[in-house]
Amino acid sequence: MSRAEIVESADAAVAGIEDGATVLVGGFGLAGMPFDLIDALIRQGAKDLTIVSNNAGNGEVGLAALLAAGRVRKVLCSFPRQADSWVFDGLYREGKIELEVVPQGNLAERMRAAGAGIGAFYCPTAVGTPLAEGKEEREIDGRKYLLEYPIKGDYALIGAHVADALGNLVYRKTARNFGPVMATAATTTIVQVGEVVEPGTLDPEAVVTPSIYVDRIVQVAARHYTVQGAR
Amino acid sequence: MSRAEIVESADAAVAGIEDGATVLVGGFGLAGMPFDLIDALIRQGAKDLTIVSNNAGNGEVGLAALLAAGRVRKVLCSFPRQADSWVFDGLYREGKIELEVVPQGNLAERMRAAGAGIGAFYCPTAVGTPLAEGKEEREIDGRKYLLEYPIKGDYALIGAHVADALGNLVYRKTARNFGPVMATAATTTIVQVGEVVEPGTLDPEAVVTPSIYVDRIVQVAARHYTVQGAR
Amino acid sequence: MTTTPTARAYAEAPRSADHQLSMEELAAVIARDIPAGAFVNLGIGQPTRIADHLPADSGVVLHTENGMLNMGPKAEGDAVDPDLTNAGKVPVTELPGTAYFHHADSFAMMRGGHLDVCVLGAYQVAFDGDLANWTTGKPDDIPAVGGAMDLAIGAKDVYVMMTLFTRSGEPKLVPRCAYPLTGIGCVSRVYTDHGVFDVGPDGVRIRETYGIGAKELAERLGITLS
C-alpha cells in the first residue's frame, strides 16, 4: 500500500467499493462506528456485501441503515442480537440475510492473523461447543484447540480520533476496539477521523495504527449518538 | 498475576529465579537490554539457564557476562554471531553451550502466541529452508506454512523507560523491541525502568505494556553503553 | 467431548446464612472472595454489581474486554462519554492507571490466562464445570455469542453468579447441561442465592448455604453427600 490519500468527502473515500466485496466495519456498538463512511457507502450503492463487524447494527443508523437498504448478503459478527437490533432481527427471521456467529476474540484474532500473514492458528475458544462444528481439533500439551483461519477484508471502514497527513492514527478510549486490527486485515483501509494534523504532531510512541495500514482518510464533523445499554 | 511489586534493588527483583529456568531477556543488541537485572542475576547465581533473546551477548557486558559466568545451558536466539560476540562464539565452538537459531519474527510471534493462549500457528517464514527441518508443513490457500509452537518463559527480564506504580509501562524509541512481547510470555515478568511515577501520570492511550503483565519493577540509574555497529 | 460428570460430590461444614441472598447480597459475597490486587473481568448483567462491593483499598483492577484495564464506576451525567463504555456498552469512567488496547490485544490478555478471576452469568452449570450461558438453542433464537466463549476459557478462575433455580423451580446447577455449551470444564465456583459450590473434575461440593440446610440443598440438586 503506498502512501495514504487524504480525500475531500466520505463519498470520495468509499468510491470504487465493488458489489460482493467483504467490508470490515469497525466499532463496538456505537463507539468507533464509522457513521459517515457507512452513510456514504449507502449512497454509493454497492450491494451483495459481506459485512464483518462485532454487531449487526443499532436502531436505524450506521450498519442498521446499510442493512435496511438491502445491501448486505451476509453478516459475520459476534453479537447480532441487541435491544435495538430490530433491522437485523427482521431480515434474519425473514431469511433475507446470512449470519455467521464468531466468538468476539476469534473475530479479532482471525483478522489479526490476516494482517500478520499467519495461515491459521490453534485457539482454545469454543472447544466442545456447537461453534466447534466442522473445525479441526488438536490437542497440544494436554489442552484442546480448534484451528481458526484468517478473515481478510477487501475494504475496512474504521473510525479513529486523529490522523497525521502520512496516515498514522490514534484512537480515543474504548472507541479503539477493532479499528487497529481491521486496518491491518483489509486490502484497502478507509478511515474517518475528527482531525488531520501535520506529520510530527502525533507522539511516535503513541501511534496505534502506523501509516502503512491506511489508504484513504477523510476528516468528518464530530457526531454523537445516544449510547444504548445493549451489548 | 496480581498487582506489580516495586522492589528496592535489582537483587531483590531477581530473587528466586531457579536453576534450570527459562529466562526471556529483552533488548536488541544493547537497546532495551536490562543490564542491571542481568548483573543481579549473575550475583544471584542461578545456573543451567535457558536464555531466549535476540542476540547472544555483546562484548563483556550484559548477556555476554552471564554467559561468561557459565550460567547458561542453552541459547534460543535469532542472531548469535556479531562483531563483538566473542564470549558466545568461544563457548559455542568449545561445545559448552547449546544453540537454537530461530528467525527473528518467529521468535517474536512464538512469544506472542505464548502470551495470547494460541496453541500453535502456521507461519510462512523458513519454508523450504534448513530451519524447516522437523517442522510440520501445510498448504493453506495455495501457500506453504510451517507449524510453530509458543515459547513460554518462566521469567522475563526487560528494560523499559517509565513505569507507573501499578506496573503500566512505556518504552523509548527502538528500545521497545521485544519487551512488550516478552512481558506477556513469562510467568513472572521483571522490569527495570529509569523512573517510577504515580498512577495517572502516563497517558492511558500510550501505555504499551498494561500492568497485568508486570510482576516486579525496580528503578535503576541511567547507564549508556557504546553502540556497536554489528547486527 | 465433555467428560461424564462425576457422581462423587461432597459437602463439609459449610458456612451459612439464615436467609436466601438477594443478588445484591450475593454480589457482596463474591466481592469478599476476590483476592486483593486481582485482575478481574465482571460479565454483563448481575456480575457488574460486584464492582460496587469491592473495598476501595482492594486494589482490584477491572478489565473490560472491549479494550481497557482499570475501569472505573459507571459514568453519570456529564461524565458520560460515547467513546468510553464497558462490554455491556454502558458508559463508564477510567481510574488513574488506566490502559487502553485494541480487541486482539484485549482477548489475547484473556485467552493467555492473565486474568485472575472472571465472573459470568449462566443458564446452567454442570457439576464438572461445564458452562451454558450463550444461547437457549431454541429454533427462533438468534444466536449471539459475544465474548462469552473467550471469557469462559480465559481466566485462571471462572466464577458463575446466578439464581440456583429457574422460575419454575428447576435446578440450574446440574449433572450435565441441557443447553448448548459455552465452554467445557471451565467453571470453578458457582455463587447462587441458595449457596456457593465448588465444581470441577472432582465433582460438586457445597461451600456455603443460605436459608437452607446442606442436606436439603444436596437433595434438591441430586448431589450425593460424601
Added chain:
Amino acid sequence: MTTTPTARAYAEAPRSADHQLSMEELAAVIARDIPAGAFVNLGIGQPTRIADHLPADSGVVLHTENGMLNMGPKAEGDAVDPDLTNAGKVPVTELPGTAYFHHADSFAMMRGGHLDVCVLGAYQVAFDGDLANWTTGKPDDIPAVGGAMDLAIGAKDVYVMMTLFTRSGEPKLVPRCAYPLTGIGCVSRVYTDHGVFDVGPDGVRIRETYGIGAKELAERLGITLS
C-alpha cells in the same frame, strides 16, 4: 520442496551503461526504481546505501524491523541515541510521522505483505527466485539468521543487491542455489554491478547491462536467450 529452475530465459533490448557500476551507482539505480510513496525495508549492508539516493520528495517511508516506520538518516554526533538504531544496530534518526512498535507488530507488518519493497544482500540467487543469504553452511560457521527469512517472504517485491560474481569469478545468479536457502521463489529482481535481472517462476530475464553485452552476459551466466 524447491521447484526445478526453468531453463527458459530471455532478454529483450536491455537498457545499458558503458561500464560496470560501483555499489554506489547501483544504489542510485535501485533508488530510481523504488516507486514514490512506497514502504521499503533496506537490508543490512550494501542496501542501506540506497536511502541516500532517494529523492527528498519521493515520499518513500523506510521500515526497520526492530520496530520503526519512517526512519531517518544515520545519526551523527549529538544525535546518536542508544535507544534509536536500525536493524544493523547503527544509530539512526526519526522523521516527522515516525511510529514505533514492538517486534511482533513489526514482523506482522512484514509477513502480512504490507511492505512494497525489501532490498537484501545475497550469497546466491537462483533463476527462479530462490534466495541464499543467511549462512554459507560451512561446518565452522555459527548459524545466525536474524530477520533474513522473514524479510525474504515478507514484502510484495524482494530485490537483491549484490555483485554478480564472486571474487574468484563464479556467478552468484545461478540455476540453483548451492548455499542453504533463506527462502524459496521469493526474489523478483536482482541488481548487480553487471546488470539487472528479473527472476521468478518464468525464469531469468536480463533487464539492463552495464559494461557488457547481453549476449556475453547471458553466456557467462549460462542463460539461454530466447
